[in-house]
Amino acid sequence: MKKIIVQKFGGTSVADTEKIKNVAKLAIKEKESGNDVVVVVSAMGHTTDYLVKMAKDFSTVPSSREMDMLLSTGEGVSIALLAMAIQAQGYDAVSFNAMQVGIITENVHSKARIIDIKTDKIRNNLNAGKIVVVAGFQGVTEDGEITTLGRGGSDTSAVALAAALNAERCDIYTDVEGVYTTDPRVVPNASKLDKISYEEMLELAHAGANVLHPRSVETAKQFNVHLRVRSSFNSENKGTLIQGVEKMEIYKPVAGVAADLSQARLVVCDVPDKPGTAAKIFGSLAKENISVDMIIQSYARKVSNTNDIAFTVDMSDIDKTLSALKKLKEDIGYEGDIQVDKNIAKVSIIGAGMIDRPGIASTMFETLANLDINIRMISTSEIKISCLVDKEKAEDALKALHKVFKLESDKTADVKGDLPQV
Ligand code: ADP
Ligand code: ASP
Numbered sequence: 001m002k003k004i005i006v007q008k009f010g011g012t013s014v015a016d017t018e019k020i021k022n023v024a025k026l027a028i029k030e031k032e033s034g035n036d037v038v039v040v041v042s043a044m045g046h047t048t049d050y051l052v053k054m055a056k057d058f059s060t061v062p063s064s065r066e067m068d069m070l071l072s073t074g075e076g077v078s079i080a081l082l083a084m085a086i087q088a089q090g091y092d093a094v095s096f097n098a099m100q101v102g103i104i105t106e107n108v109h110s111k112a113r114i115i116d117i118k119t120d121k122i123r124n125n126l127n128a129g130k131i132v133v134v135a136g137f138q139g140v141t142e143d144g145e146i147t148t149l150g151r152g153g154s155d156t157s158a159v160a161l162a163a164a165l166n167a168e169r170c171d172i173y174t175d176v177e178g179v180y181t182t183d184p185r186v187v188p189n190a191s192k193l194d195k196i197s198y199e200e201m202l203e204l205a206h207a208g209a210n211v212l213h214p215r216s217v218e219t220a221k222q223f224n225v226h227l228r229v230r231s232s233f234n235s236e237n238k239g240t241l242i243q244g245v246e247k248m249e250i251y252k253p254v255a256g257v258a259a260d261l262s263q264a265r266l267v268v269c270d271v272p273d274k275p276g277t278a279a280k281i282f283g284s285l286a287k288e289n290i291s292v293d294m295i296i297q298s299y300a301r302k303v304s305n306t307n308d309i310a311f312t313v314d315m316s317d318i319d320k321t322l323s324a325l326k327k328l329k330e331d332i333g334y335e336g337d338i339q340v341d342k343n344i345a346k347v348s349i350i351g352a353g354m355i356d357r358p359g360i361a362s363t364m365f366e367t368l369a370n371l372d373i374n375i376r377m378i379s380t381s382e383i384k385i386s387c388l389v390d391k392e393k394a395e396d397a398l399k400a401l402h403k404v405f406k407l408e409s410d411k412t413a414d415v416k417g418d419l420p421q422v
């Protein structure tokens, strides 16, 4: 039986028909080397951003079902064009959307998780000698409702398909040469990593390094998918391999740094200090499928016996969070307001090498202090330290941390895509 290779191409890689021709060539090259090829594509260029912008002209909180109907159309365009481009080069290809394949997700709109993938249709078409092109980002519920996997979710479609098909490799082709020590658009002399562990990559992705969708890394780790990030525009470069930590030798305490500018901080003020309050607050957010990141509860005030609970959520979840919290007001009996602060950013340092190595956190705090940056919240895991800072300080913080942990390269990174204009 032939080996299956899953290739994924992001928006920049399919931004226009010339670039789609280039993608067709890369798929054909893989097929010519004797493998079966499944190609997952995102929407062209900044299509998804434009679709979001149009929806926001009607409402700040458009129906999440209709948002999924709208956003899933972007990938529908690129799969058909790519299949045509492959056919035009004399090879057999067929495109499928998530509904046709059977990429089954839970019944949640805008950030659904994949629960099953049917592989029959793909396998039959591979066996018939075709290159199979599949829409990323989309899913379908058991009842036939269209869902999407969350922004950047095509990476997860590709890795989940690779796992379901027991693929030899999943290559994520993008507009940079691989995973870098930080975003090379912000720090041009960031170093490209040849390898990174699943665990570090997962933390980096959660910390805002959007080169990979966090759930793609989670899925790759769970199913041991051989995952590589590489450039669509320089396919000779081997990119970055994401693999199990046991195979890695760790020299540096910090492997990478990241900044996440997409979060907002909410503070529920004067909450009664009694058992069950936090459970009610975060339970109600969980019911609405809102992910909470950093959480801090202040000491109880002696006189009023109340405290404040501060936490961060994704900016796109602010309205949903506020409405969930308002519904709880009577039940919990909190007296104060809910404060919302959008002017924040989370900067993080990540590295398996920081385990059992004292002094890493203090170096981070000292670096921020030297820049006169106030730390507003801190959270840690075994291999990550995150600090919440004012948004306008994030870039300086990132650059200084990248430098202090000696992550710089003497080369300038090659970055191809442009930033969205919307
Ligand atoms: P695609 O459209 O191919 O999915 P994305 O824009 O989602 O591409 O991801 C690639 C981008 O991720 C890069 O252009 C880069 O600016 C950004 N990025 C952020 N952090 C990193 C990092 N540590 N390494 C590489 N790229 C990063
Ligand atoms: N097109 C979707 C987005 O822009 C999914 C993806 O690109 O991975 O978020």
Ligand code: MG
Residues within 6 Å of the ligand: 010, 152, 155, 210, 211, 212, 213
């Ligand atoms: Mg992406």
